[in-house]
Amino acid sequence: MGNLRQHYVGMVCAVVCGIFNHLFTIAVSALCAYMVSLALEQHLMQSWKPLFLSLGVLILLRVISYFAEMWFAHDVAFKVLADLRILLLEAVERVSPAILLNRRSGQLASTLMSDVELLEWFFAHSFGSVFVAGSVSVTLLIFLGWLHPILPIIMLAFLAVLVIIPFLMKKKADEQGANVRKELGDANSVTVEGLQGMKEILMLNNVEAYQDKNRRYMEKMYVSQYHYGRRLGTEGALLQLTVGLSSLCMLGVTAVLVFKGQLAFTYYPVVMMVAGLAFNPVLELCNTARNFGLIFAAASRVFQVIDAKPLVEDKGTPVDTSKLESSVTFEQVSFRYREELEPAVKDISFTVKPGQRVALVGHSGSGKSTCVSLLLRYWDPESGAIRIGQRDIRQMTMDNLRELISVVLQDVYLFNVSIKENIRLGRVDATDEEVEKAAKTAMAHEFIVELPEGYDTVAGERGLSLSGGQRQRIAIARAILKGSPILVLDEAVSSLDSENEAEIQRTIERAYSGFTTLIVAHRISTIMSADLLVVLDKGCIAGIGTHEELFNTNKIYRELVLPQICVKGTEG
Numbered sequence: 001m002g003n004l005r006q007h008y009v010g011m012v013c014a015v016v017c018g019i020f021n022h023l024f025t026i027a028v029s030a031l032c033a034y035m036v037s038l039a040l041e042q043h044l045m046q047s048w049k050p051l052f053l054s055l056g057v058l059i060l061l062r063v064i065s066y067f068a069e070m071w072f073a074h075d076v077a078f079k080v081l082a083d084l085r086i087l088l089l090e091a092v093e094r095v096s097p098a099i100l101l102n103r104r105s106g107q108l109a110s111t112l113m114s115d116v117e118l119l120e121w122f123f124a125h126s127f128g129s130v131f132v133a134g135s136v137s138v139t140l141l142i143f144l145g146w147l148h149p150i151l152p153i154i155m156l157a158f159l160a161v162l163v164i165i166p167f168l169m170k171k172k173a174d175e176q177g178a179n180v181r182k183e184l185g186d187a188n189s190v191t192v193e194g195l196q197g198m199k200e201i202l203m204l205n206n207v208e209a210y211q212d213k214n215r216r217y218m219e220k221m222y223v224s225q226y227h228y229g230r231r232l233g234t235e236g237a238l239l240q241l242t243v244g245l246s247s248l249c250m251l252g253v254t255a256v257l258v259f260k261g262q263l264a265f266t267y268y269p270v271v272m273m274v275a276g277l278a279f280n281p282v283l284e285l286c287n288t289a290r291n292f293g294l295i296f297a298a299a300s301r302v303f304q305v306i307d308a309k310p311l312v313e314d315k316g317t318p319v320d321t322s323k324l325e326s327s328v329t330f331e332q333v334s335f336r337y338r339e340e341l342e343p344a345v346k347d348i349s350f351t352v353k354p355g356q357r358v359a360l361v362g363h364s365g366s367g368k369s370t371c372v373s374l375l376l377r378y379w380d381p382e383s384g385a386i387r388i389g390q391r392d393i394r395q396m397t398m399d400n401l402r403e404l405i406s407v408v409l410q411d412v413y414l415f416n417v418s419i420k421e422n423i424r425l426g427r428v429d430a431t432d433e434e435v436e437k438a439a440k441t442a443m444a445h446e447f448i449v450e451l452p453e454g455y456d457t458v459a460g461e462r463g464l465s466l467s468g469g470q471r472q473r474i475a476i477a478r479a480i481l482k483g484s485p486i487l488v489l490d491e492a493v494s495s496l497d498s499e500n501e502a503e504i505q506r507t508i509e510r511a512y513s514g515f516t517t518l519i520v521a522h523r524i525s526t527i528m529s530a531d532l533l534v535v536l537d538k539g540c541i542a543g544i545g546t547h548e549e550l551f552n553t554n555k556i557y558r559e560l561v562l563p564q565i566c567v568k569g570t571e572g
C-alpha cells in the first residue's frame, strides 16, 4: 500500500470538494425554494438584488466545486489504478514463472484488468462518500435544527434506517460479490484459454465440446450476477421506500409546524427541498456499501497477487560472473512441486564441465524440465545444491544467474515489435550491426531480409506471422547476442523438419562451441551430438555416459533411442 500513500493529499482534496459540491447544490435549491416562497408572499421584490446575486455566486461555486471534485477524484483514481497495475506486474514478475504455471492465465488477466478497473470506480466515486455523507448530513441537520428542533430528529431516524439497510444485507453482498468476481474470473479463463488454444480446438474438432464448456461457464457467471442484481434491486427498492416515507413524514410534520405558527411559511419549501436533497450523499454512500461485496472481492484478489510470496528468495550476494568457471553441477538435488506430491527429481548429481554439451534424456515425466527449472531457479531444491563454478546459485543474485544463462525454449514468444527489437531483447544496448551479426550466426538473416520491411518488420502478436523454425532462429539470435557462457536448450529444435533441424543444430554447435550447454533432448540427432548423456527415469538418474556406452549397457536408454534409430534406419 506504500505507493498509495502519496495520493492522500489528492484524496483529501477530492473529499473536501465533494462536501462543498453537495452543500452548494443543496444551497442553490434551498435558496430557489426560499425565493419562490417570498414571491408567493409578494416579498421577493424587496430583496431580489442580493438574493439573485447570492444565487449566482452559489451556482458558480457549485460548478467550480463539482469540477474540482471530479478532477481530483479521477486524477487520484487513475494514478492509483496505474500504480496498482505496476505493482501487480512487479508482483507477477517477482513470483514468476511459478505463479504463471500454477494459476490460470485468464484468472490472472481478470485480476490485472477488470478487478483493478473496479477499484478505480471505488477510488474515484466511493472512497470519499463516507466523509461527504457524514459532513453534509451533519451540516443539514444543524440547519434544520436551527429552523425547528423536531426536524433533525425525524431526519436522523430515517437516515439511520437508510444506513442500516446495506449493513443488514452486507453478509449476503460480500458472499455474492466474491462469487461474481470468481465466476467472472473463471469465465475469463475459459475465454482466454479458448483464444490461446483455438488452433488445437479446431484441429481436434473439439469446437462443440469447447462451446458447451464456454456456455456452462457463462451460465454460471450469469446466475451469480443475476442473484447479485436481484439483491441490489431489493436493496435499492428499500432505500427508495425509506426516502419516500421520510418525505411524506417531513411534509406532514412541517405542515403542522407552519399551521401552529412554529415555523414561518417561507421556510416550508426550503425544508422540503433540504430534506429531499439531504439523502443524496447518504444514498451515494449506500450505493457504495451495496457494492462493497464486489469491491472487497476485487481488492482481495488484487492484493493476493501483490502480496504473494515469491517461491524463491533473491537473497544472494552479487558476484563477478566473469570470474566464475562456467561449469554446472547438480549435487544430490531432490525436489517436489508440492508437499503432498512425490518428488519430481531425487538425488540428482551430475556435472557439465566448461564447454561441454550435456543432454538430459528420459521418458516423458522423468524430470528433465524440472532439472532445467531448478537451474533457472524457478524453484529451489528441497535438498542438495546446484552450483555454477563453485558457487551455489542461491548464493548469487537472480541478475547474476540470468546473466550467466541463456535459454532457448521450444515455444518462443515474440513481442509485438520489430524483429530487430525482438532480437535486441538479448542485449538492449546492442547496435544494429551486432543484431545483424547475431541473426547471421543464427541463420536468421536470410529470411529476415526477405520480409516486407526487413529487420523493421513487426513480428505480430505471439509471432504468428513467422514459422516455428523462424521463431526459433530469432530466439537463438537473442541468445547469441546475450552472450551468456551457459546455454540451456529445452527441445529447441523439436518443431523443425529434419533438414531445418540439422541446420540449426550445426548453427548452435558453431555459435556455441566452447560454451557450456545443457540440452533437454528427445531427438536422436540431438542426443548423439552431445558429449555426455544423463538418463533420467522417474526422477532418478538411470545412467550417465556417451551414446555408445549407454546403448550397450543401459536398458532404459536403449528403450528410448532404439525406436528412433530404427525409424532413421528405415528412412535411410
Ligand SMILES: Nc1ncnc2c1ncn2[C@@H]1O[C@H](COP(=O)(O)OP(=O)(O)OP(=O)(O)O)[C@@H](O)[C@H]1O
Pocket: 101, 337, 338, 341, 344, 362, 363, 364, 365, 366, 367, 368, 369, 370, 371
Ligand atoms: N508445475 C508442476 N506442478 C506439479 N507437478 C509437476 C509440475 N511440473 C511437472 N510436474 C511433475 O513432475 C514430474 C517431472 O516432470 P518434468 O516436466 O520435469 O518431466 P520431463 O521429463 O521434462 O517431461 P517431458 O519430456 O514430457 O517434458 C512429472 O511427474 C510431472 O507431472
